[in-house]
Amino acid sequence: MMSLRRGPHHKICRLLIASPKVADGRDAPRSRSSEAGYTLVALLALMTLLALFATAAAPSIRQQAQREREKETIFRGEQVADALREYYLQRSSPVRGGGIQSLPTSIDQLLEGIPVRGGTKKRQILRASAARDPLSTSGEWRLVRPRSQDLIDFQRSVMVYAGNFLPSPQPPQMAQLQQDAAPQLVNVLGGESDPPRRSGGNLSEDSSGPFVGVSSRSQNTSVVHYYGIDRHDQWIFTPLFR
Template sequence: MRRAEGGYTLVALLAMMTILALFAMALAPSIQQQAQREREKESIFRGEQVADAIRAYYINRFQTLRLQGDQALPSSMDQLLEGIPVQGGAKKRQILRASAAHDPLSPNGEWRFVRPRSQALIDFQRAILFYAGNLVPTPQDRQMAQLQQLAVPMITSVLNTGTDQKSSDSSSIDDDSSGPFVGVSPRNKNKSVLTYYGIDELDQWIFTPLFRQ
């Protein structure tokens, strides 16, 4: 009798373990998606900090050195991390946290730099136009508004065809180039869980001060 009861207990235990395993397998995709969502939120948070730092760096160079256009833009992440001079002082003001210089979505943690007048930037502008109903946000800062005109050819409208069109390989255009950059983008070609200005491809997200009011 005891052997029979022990057998029933073992069968019940195995059945429960099987149910728990199936339950865990069912939850796994949801857990992975939630983890990806959190990484994307962090990438957006850090990317917009980089965009703010580019803006601060550019305005400082414009005001103190009377530089504009490409000459006033940063050409390395280190320049943003070093900060900008404080008027009348020897110290520099921090404009970018060290953690924001790394992208949680990129395999190597490095941002892809987006250059002025690049195809990637033009495609991003087109996506914003499509998302915002043919309205491109214009920066309130005079310096940023001027830079917007210099850094990206303006598109007045896009056809409402149900999709925004972009070049076939715009995400790789800036990878091997050097020089000033006006934004950053993840080095990740996967689809996103979240959307950024309606964009669901990670390597098409661009964080730049050019379209921020």
């Protein structure tokens, strides 16, 4: 009877039998789990970096958004000023002017337009969108009355911005309105005290009557400077100094 010798092939078979996990691939799920864990860590790190970048960029984004709203406010406010000019010129005399009473008393009068000469129709002088204040929660402009303290303060800011010079509006009717609606200021760069107000009293925001400009109701500090002014409610849009 022949005896079986144990050769090298017996060792190979023994290794295969002793290591069934390697042969049938049972270690593969553990390897895939490790790879998935590394991927999750990398994803969390990436999300953290993105969150940090977004946090750093947020103030700049908010500032840019505010800047755009302020530019739109100036654009609309100057449209109101142009409409005030057209309304006043249509109702005033080229020689004598029309006085303060030729100014409108509400935004609605500007929205209604002005009569076309020789006809029954009216010409639009103010868009509906320009009648809204983009900066205030109510969307309503604050009406600025002639000879009001707000107007005097803005007049002084314009003169300081222009180097102690007050622009004179054209045509002559507007120059006359400037004299009627705003006091004369001299040497504002020299620290002149508040001038006395004209007779007739100061027409406050809450009073009724004609208005010569509008301003925002927002009291926030601005990003954009308008005639050197950095607060929304101190910007006055009027045809008197343009």
